[in-house]
Amino acid sequence: MIYIKNNSVFSAAHNKLAVLLFLFFFIVPLNAYENQAEIDENLKNLSLSGFLRTRIWHFQSKTAIGDFPATSEQKKVTYQDLFFRNRLSLKVNESTEIHSVFDIFTVFGLDSSDSVETMGGSIGKAGFNLKTRNVYFLLKPNSNFETKIGLMPFSLPGGHIIATDGAGIRFRYDFFKGLLRTYFSWMKAYDNSKEDLGKGFGGNNYNDNDIYIAGGKIKVSEDIKTEFYYTYEKDMDSLKEPDTGRLHWAGIRQEIFSGKLFADFNLIYNWGRTNKNASENMFVNAGLWDILLGLQLKSVEISLLQKGATGSPNDLKAEKSFQSIRPSHGFSFIFIDNNGGISFSGGAMHGIYGQGLNIKFSIISGLSAELKYVHYRTIRKVISFDAQKDSYLGDEANFYVKYELYENTKLFSSLAVFLPQKAYTFYSQSANKRPVYEFLLGGRVDY
DSSP states (O other), X not given: OOOOOOHHHHHHHHHHHHHHHHIIIIIHHHHHHHHHXXXXXXXXXXXXXXXXXXXXXXXXXXXXXXXXXXXXSOOEEEEEEEEEEEEEEEEEETTEEEXXXXXXXXXXSOOOHHHHHHHTOOTTTSSOSEEEEEEEEEEEEXXXXXXXXXXXXXXXXXXXXXXXXXXXXXXXXXXXXXXXXXXXXXXXXXXXXXXXXXXXXXXXXXXXXXXXXXXXXXXXXXXXXXXXXXXXXXXXXXXXXSOSEEEEEEEEEEEEEETTEEXXXXXXXXXXXXXXXXXXXXXXXXXXXXXXXXXXXXXXXXXXXXXXXXXXXXXXXXXXXXXXXXXXOOSSSSSBOOSSSSOSBSSOOBTEEEEEEEEEEEEEXXXXXXXXXXXXXXXXXXXXXXXXXXXXXXXXXXXEEEEEEETTEEEEEXXXXXXXXXXXXXXXXXXXXXXXXXXXXXXXXXX
C-alpha cells in the first residue's frame, strides 16, 4: 500500500495533470482544427483524376508481322499490360495553375525485347515503370488568353504529323468571343526524340531540333468547324552544314454536321528538305488525306472511311513519301494501329491507303459494339515475294464491344482478323499469307 505523506506535493502534481489534460483535450484539438482548415483550403484548389486500365492480349499467326519477322519461331503470344494514369492539377491563384501527369506502365508475359520497347515497358526489361508524362504551368490572365510552359502534350488533328509529349511553350488567344481560336507552339525536344532526330547521323544532335506550330480554329456554328495549321521543323546536325532538314506541313480539317449526316476531312501538304543519306539531301513533295462520311440514326452510326499518304510504300526516303515528326494514329486494330498489341505500323503510312466501312450500334442499355472492315492497298505496285507486281495488301475486319458496368467502370473486348494478300509478302519477305488474329479483353476504371 502506498501512502501520500505530503499533500502539497500531491496538490502540485494534480494541478500539472489538470493543465496537461486541458491542453490535450481543448487547446491541441483547436490548433489541429485550425491547421486542418488551412489544409482544406489547399485541397479545394487540388484536383486529382485519371484511370486504371488493364488488358489481356492474344496474338496468333504463321505470317510475319510487326515485331515477329518471318524467321521468328514465336507465332503465338499472350500477355497482359497495365496502365495507371494520374493527373494532378493545382490552382495557385485565379490566373495560375500547375498541371502534372505521371503514368505507371508495365507488360507481363512478353519475351521479345523489340516488342517490349514498342509496347512501352516491362518489369525487369524496360527502361521505366513510373514515368513523368507532363509537368507544366498554365497562365490564364483572362478567358481569351492562355499560356502553357513546360513538358506538355503536343498534337495536331488526326495525329498524322505529331502527337507526343515535349518540352516547349504554347500560346492561345481567342477572338470574337471564341469564334476564332488561334494558337502558336514552340517545341525544343520531345519524348524519345533522340531515336528519330539526326536522321541517322547519331550523336546528341537532337538537341538542335526546333518545331514550330501555328494554327487557328474557326467555329462558324455548332455544325460547321474548321481548323487550319502550319508546322515547321528545323533539324540541325552538328556534323554537317548546312542543317540537315527543314520540313513544312500545311493542313486543314473541316467538320460538317447536317441533320443525320456528318463529314470530317483532313488534308495535309508536306514539303521541304531533309537528308537522304550522309552526303545527299532529299526534297520532299508529299501529301496525306483522311476522310470520313457518316450517317447518324437513332441507335446506329454508319461511316465510310478512307485514309492514305503519297510516296513509295517501301522507301521513306522517296521524294513523294509523306514525312512526320512523331505521329500516332490508328485506322484498324492490326495493320495500322496505335492502341497497343501487334501492329504493322503505328503511324508511318507513306505509299499506303485504306478504305472501308465502320458501324457503331447500341445493343442494350450500357452495352455498345462496333464493326469495321478496311481494305488496304499500296499506291503503286510492289514486287511480291514470288516476283510478281501487285498492290493488294490485304483486308482487315474488327469487332469491338464495350459494357458500362458502372458509371466510371467499363469492360471491353475486341477481335481482329487481318488477311494478307500478295503485296504484303513484299514486306514480310515470306510467301506465307496465313490470317493474323488478335484478341483483347480488358477493363478500365476512371476516377
